[in-house]
Amino acid sequence: MEVRPIRTDFITESLRQNRFWTQIMSEHALFIREGLPCGETALINEAIELQRLFAQLKARADQTPRDQAAVCALNRDVIQALDRIIAFKSVVLKRMITCQMGGFNYPLLIDHIRREAIRFRTNLEKLNNNIQTPIAELALEEEIFWLRIMGDHARFIAHLLDPSERPLVKRATQFGKDFETLRLQGLDLQSMLVPRDFENHLLPADLMGGPLPPGFDNLPEPFVIPRLRRFNEEVIEATMGIRDFKAAALELIEACKVLSLISPLLASHVLREAEMALGDLEMVNRELNKMKVE
Ligand SMILES: [Fe+2]
Ligand SMILES: [Fe+2]
Known part of the structure; x- marks a missing residue:
């Protein structure tokens, strides 16, 4: 198979994606937490953790130097955090749409923010695997x-x-x-x-x-x-x-x-x-x- 040259804007594009979407993901965790029934302490704690985790990744993304290895590692760590927030959104959504949990977020909002997370994750995978x-x-x-x-x-x-x-x-x-x-x-x-x-x-x-x-x-x-x-x-x-x-x-x-x-x-x-x-x-x-x- 022909090996494509890595895209010339790999660093710029990775940083643009991370600096924007990690902040967004942190806010998603906050929105979910605010809409959970107050007795759901396990889910509330996970939301607090995720909000903090993505805020840290945002701070790291802002300081990541324009260096291929550093950016590649950042992408990998963000993908790992995304796996966790996507799983969390999936649990919340499933419990809502099977009527096992109430709360104040629309199911479509949870689906919407999970789509945003899935697409962000795909964008990072495409960058790290040089898929054009x-x-x-x-x-x-x-x-x-x-x-x-x-x-x-x-x-x-x-x-x-x-x-x-x-x-x-x-x-x-x-x-x-x-x-x-x-x-x-x-x-x-x-x-x-x-x-x-x-x-x-x-x-x-x-x-x-x-x-x-x-x-x-x-x-x-x-x-x-x-x-x-x-x-x-x-x-x-x-x-x-x-x-x-x-x-x-x-x-x-x-x-x-x-x-x-x-x-x-x-x-x-x-x-x-x-x-x-x-x-x-x-x-x-x-x-x-x-x-x-x-
Ligand atoms: Fe949105
Ligand atoms: Fe969003």
């Missing part, structure tokens, strides 16, 4: 991931605003619908341009990552068309829209000018995720523009 995804495939994966996340945020905001805040609830709901429409378009483009992604999703989950069985690798390679570039621009535009909405919401929440169950930290958390989405989508945009189109 073809650009058409990467573009659609990033877009579909972030469209779902941004749509979830819109619906969480709609459901956590006080019902009396009618115009804001309406706007948040509309954002949710717009992101859903875009995500469906993304899925259509994905089966047109990256049919192997579609086919892989039809295989049992435990085959993922292994070599495909015979007969499963005959579909065309992913390719870029002008419509995909336009789609990326549409996703960026929609994300800028919700970023501005979240920034306005954060201001209102901080000034105590709106009735809701949204803490200033949660409002700033979803705003920072919109900024990260824009960073990721703009990287994709630059790569798409370098590519020849069919």
Whole structure:
């Protein structure tokens, strides 16, 4: 097998991922803890531990020198911590959706933050194992991931605003619908341009990552068309829209000018995720523009 050169931005990209997502993971542990029933001491203690662990990893990521070995070790340790927080989120989610535990977090919120953790972990594994995804495939994966996340945020905001805040609830709901429409378009483009992604999703989950069985690798390679570039621009535009909405919401929440169950930290958390989405989508945009189109 041909050995690809390690990506030139391995250090920059690893640090960008870690400096952002470790902070986010620490906040997830806090959000889970705040929503647990107060008698769940074992889960509460694990949440406190995880919050501390990821805060330490964030401090370490901020100080990690631009050195390949140090960055590689950081990635490995963060992956280990991610295994732990993903398992924790899975336990909390399962107990909630089997009605063995109540609390004040929506099940979809726990699923959402577990998706964020799984994707972060995959990004680090891809960096450490030098796995590079073809650009058409990467573009659609990033877009579909972030469209779902941004749509979830819109619906969480709609459901956590006080019902009396009618115009804001309406706007948040509309954002949710717009992101859903875009995500469906993304899925259509994905089966047109990256049919192997579609086919892989039809295989049992435990085959993922292994070599495909015979007969499963005959579909065309992913390719870029002008419509995909336009789609990326549409996703960026929609994300800028919700970023501005979240920034306005954060201001209102901080000034105590709106009735809701949204803490200033949660409002700033979803705003920072919109900024990260824009960073990721703009990287994709630059790569798409370098590519020849069919
Ligand atoms: Fe998050
Ligand atoms: Fe999120």
